[in-house]
Amino acid sequence: MFEATQLNRRNETTQKLFRLALGGMTGILILPVILILGTLIWKGAPVISFEFLFTGPTKGMTAGGIFPALLGTILLVLVALLASVPLGVAAAIYLSEYAPNNWFTRAINLAIINLAGVPSIVHALFGVGAFVIFFKFGTSILAASLTLAIMTLPVVIVATRESLQAVPEAFREACWNMGATRWQTIRRVVLPNAVTGILTGVILEVSRTAGETAPIMFTGAAFFLPLLPQSVFDQTMALSLHLFVVSTQVPNMPEQLPYGVALVLISLVLLMNSLSIALRMYLRGKKKW
């Protein structure tokens, strides 16, 4: 039959070589991070206990737990979500359902890309200039959360827009033909079919918001507070800033403690992310059209 020619064989070898090289590159990209995460778990896990999670820091933060920081992060995330989810979903509805294909829509898209691309420290400066000083919120949970909300707005917008656009056009047309208005169509047909997709975006935003440090440093997060925050106009501790503080600012820090803080933070973030990915996969498996 057909004998493999020399050219065939050579091509075959090159092919295998390149496959191997590219696979190796992928491995080099992923392996060190897996090793790093392994070390983080190995060194951080012994620190974590019920007490570590649910008591405050003691002895100038060199001992005790992280409860105020954990609670602060949860508060910051919740308030940020309250601001960014309605706004982000509205923006996505506009872009997916109403926006004409013109320069103005392009400008909006460009602004969204830029909002995601502006350095986090510039968002912090904006938060200081706008929320802390101009709107007189002071350094507070409110100012920090609004800064975070604006910074993570693109996450919600992009995820929501994608899930809205995934709803087939025929669904809308059928609804319009029944005499429904645009909004009735969106509310009764488009949104119910897109809600899980929107949820993946929201969870992703939780993960992004929880991990950010720079935007909250000067807008509402404090290095150490003896009391828990009483209202949104109080400052708060936050997990991400706490990691920065215990690993750089505190003398005589026991080596293990920052690993514990890092492990809690990264677990929180990766858990949220995995949840979002799992939800997306479940959604993809379930899709009827």
Place this chain on the structure above:
Amino acid sequence: MEQQSRQAVPRLDSDFDRLNRDWYIDKAVQVLVFLGGISAIVFIIGIFVFITKEGFGFLVGDFNFREFFFSPNWRPTSENRETFGILALIAGTASVTGLAMLVAIPFSLGAAVFIAEFASGKTREFLKVTVELLAAIPSVVWGFIGLAMMNPLIIKTFNVPVGLNVLNAGIILGLMAAPIMTSIAEDALKAVPDRYREAAEAMGATRWQVIYKVVLPAAKNGLLGAVLLGVGRGFGETMAVLMATGHSINIPTSVFDSVRALTATIAAELGETAAGSSHYQALFTIGIFLFVVTFIINLLADLVVRGVRKG
């Protein structure tokens, strides 16, 4: 017939009212979502306006273009004469970002090609999820990794006194930017229509030849966009470079020199300045510079990627 139409009249009336109300709700919603839609533009303009407002006093006062961009002396709190030169800070940011890109570009593009063109089924799914998770690791955790793990490793491996330097921050930043660049590059490769590949394969091209001669050229702009976004990412990264560079003002001559980045300077110093002082305003001026540069990078990336869609 007559009976029916008489009955229909009142119903039509109420229907008409309902329709009328729905029409108003529809219009109201349209306005509301439009406001949501333009919020992104409002915020971008707002960011520029507010940081310029805070930095304005410096821009019209102590600001000296030549000193600001060409002097390596950043001494905002000097007793005798304050100098506000950001050249050394720019050099710090550039050296770290440059090294990070040397690390990240080949590996992330390689990984993207592998995931998009070679891997299949479960492997592909696993790699995609892993890359996505790696991209989610917060920057302060990366900074901690640089501080607690890379620092002793570099000191031991290269026998240098300090492990917080360009090398440390460059590698950290490279590992940080790579997953993002990989997923954007992979999207660009996936956007190349399968019929291109099929046509090339029908001509007897091997997998590699298809990738090298057909897929890569077709995805060129998307890949360039991925690289640009990676550069923007590295340029704007704050916490990781604050913690891993060593934070000393320096124009580096080797990768073992400690440097300080533009972003890190703001993060480290803003808390210690009095609002309205020239130091405070100078930090906001750095912020304006960062904003403008990242804006240009993002704009370029967008134009480049858009180019491929038209073609």
